Amino acid sequence: MGLTRGFTGRGDRARDPRLPPGQYDVGDDWPVLSAELTPRVDLAAWSLTVTGAVEREIAWNWEEIQALPPGRFDGDIHCVTTWSKLGTSFTGVSVDSLLDAARPLPGATHVVASCLTGYTTNVPLADLVGGRALVAFAHEDRPLSAEHGGPARLVVPHLYFWKSAKWLSGLRLLDHDEPGFWERNGYHDRGDPWQEQRYQGD
Amino acid sequence: MTELDAGVAPPGPWQQATVVAVRAESANAKTFRLALSRPSRHLAGQHYVVRLTAPGGYRASRSYSVASAPDGGAEVEITVERLERGEVSAFLHDEVVVGDVLEARGPIGGWFVWRGDGPALCIGGGSGIAPLMAMLRLARRSRRIGLLQLLVSARSPRDLYYADELPGPETTIAFTREIPPGFPRPPGRLTPADLPESVPPGATAYLCGSSGFVEGAAALAEAAGIPAASVRVERFGPS
Numbered sequence: 001m002g003l004t005r006g007f008t009g010r011g012d013r014a015r016d017p018r019l020p021p022g023q024y025d026v027g028d029d030w031p032v033l034s035a036e037l038t039p040r041v042d043l044a045a046w047s048l049t050v051t052g053a054v055e056r057e058i059a060w061n062w063e064e065i066q067a068l069p070p071g072r073f074d075g076d077i078h079c080v081t082t083w084s085k086l087g088t089s090f091t092g093v094s095v096d097s098l099l100d101a102a103r104p105l106p107g108a109t110h111v112v113a114s115c116l117t118g119y120t121t122n123v124p125l126a127d128l129v130g131g132r133a134l135v136a137f138a139h140e141d142r143p144l145s146a147e148h149g150g151p152a153r154l155v156v157p158h159l160y161f162w163k164s165a166k167w168l169s170g171l172r173l174l175d176h177d178e179p180g181f182w183e184r185n186g187y188h189d190r191g192d193p194w195q196e197q198r199y200q201g202d
Numbered sequence: 203m204t205e206l207d208a209g210v211a212p213p214g215p216w217q218q219a220t221v222v223a224v225r226a227e228s229a230n231a232k233t234f235r236l237a238l239s240r241p242s243r244h245l246a247g248q249h250y251v252v253r254l255t256a257p258g259g260y261r262a263s264r265s266y267s268v269a270s271a272p273d274g275g276a277e278v279e280i281t282v283e284r285l286e287r288g289e290v291s292a293f294l295h296d297e298v299v300v301g302d303v304l305e306a307r308g309p310i311g312g313w314f315v316w317r318g319d320g321p322a323l324c325i326g327g328g329s330g331i332a333p334l335m336a337m338l339r340l341a342r343r344s345r346r347i348g349l350l351q352l353l354v355s356a357r358s359p360r361d362l363y364y365a366d367e368l369p370g371p372e373t374t375i376a377f378t379r380e381i382p383p384g385f386p387r388p389p390g391r392l393t394p395a396d397l398p399e400s401v402p403p404g405a406t407a408y409l410c411g412s413s414g415f416v417e418g419a420a421a422l423a424e425a426a427g428i429p430a431a432s433v434r435v436e437r438f439g440p441s
Contacts, residue, residue: 002255002303003255003256003257004253004254004255004256004293004302004303004304004305005297005302005303006293006297006298006302007254007255007256007262007293007297008256008257009254009256009258009260009261009262009289015260021261022261022262022263024262024289031437032413032437033437034435034437035313035314035434035435035436036430036433036434036435037409037416037417037420037430037433037435038417039430081264081265082262082263082264117430118431147413147417181313182313184210184312185210185311185312185313186210186211186212186213186310186311186312199212199213199307199310200212200213201212201213201214201215
């Protein structure tokens with residue numbers, strides 16, 4: 001479709017190649033977006049479970065998960081509302097470490113991540129393995145704040161950030177796809193920012 | 203999030219949105235009335251994405267809640283706060299005039315919506331009132347006034363959106379910094395004392411504003427006896 005009369009854009013010169021189409025650099029900001037209230041989380045009662053299509057269902061408490069090998073992501077994140085945060089970092093444990101312990105069954109194809117608030121999001125299993133996803137406890141080397149999903153959130157940086165569920169409580173493996181919260185509310189099933197998979201049908 | 207509303211239609215393709223009216227809504231906000239080329243009925247609380255395209259193909263888009271009631275017509279109203287560094291909001295404020303054609307996509311969202319069929323307590327701060335205004339307008343239009351109650355917080359009278367239309371038995375207005383002459387409520391943030399005398403059992407709370415505002419408004423919803431699972435939140439900010 002056509003041009004917008006009078007719009008020249010401030011981003012057309014020297015646009016950062018790390019920005020996917022339709023995104024802008026939010027700089028040092030980190031907007032807070034969530035559909036529910038920030039929960040109060042008691043670390044003593046916290047756990048993360050891996051269940052469903054696995055050989056062994058497991059739950060880790062806070063101390064146990066801290067003892068797993070550390071994982072780190074350095075790079076960019078992209079929110080479907082069009083902001084991107086470039087050159088940031090998260091530390092935690094690799095989802096691979098959790099799945100290695102639980103051993104997915106051969107038929108497992110998808111994962112539903114669930115949160116303490118009831119929020120869910122679905123991710124193809126292939127997007128969570130091979131070092132592509134973390135359970136993060138820290139952002140830029142500081143403990144993850146509650147409003148950004150602390151004490152632990154999923155980080156799947158190569159997909160739009162609604163997939164990186166805050167206040168993570170469980171990963172449930174499935175032999176089929178099952179849409180999560182936003183995916184049932186008009187948003188894309190996979191959410192690849194480089195293909196602008198924002199909404200259903202993109 | 204237990205009573206998740208599923209089955210909202212996908213937003214469909216980009217469509218033309220012709221600006222048919224522009225009016226100042228507050229010192230720093232304008233309402234744009236858009237005539238859509240492919241209209242579809244929205245739910246109160248849903249939003250549209252507005253997209254601008256520059257020569258060379260550069261594009262910028264932002265989401266704006268529909269403030270007008272669902273009326274089945276081909277036009278919707280969005281209210282846009284002009285943000286200091288807002289690439290899209292500044293353009294809409296400074297450049298766009300009646301007759302301009304933008305691109306829009308929507309309506310979007312199936313969570314922060316009120317269908318007019320159950321009791322609702324709405325609490326909005328600043329620009330966060332926009333989607334709640336669609337809900338209030340729906341309630342008034344359908345004469346279901348008792349179902350919905352709205353608390354609004356603005357810094358000063360200059361910052362209050364929809365100032366002529368808001369007052370009514372179902373609305374409470376709070377100014378945090380500055381009040382108009384004779385205004386009965388002293389300036390200050392919303393507190394549980396501002397809540398209506400009773401909130402119907404089973405009510406859903408809709409909180410919209412900055413992230414800090416909605417976390418504060420959560421205490422009001424709690425004081426009104428609404429459990430966290432029945433609280434729906436939309437956080438507005440420079441996103």
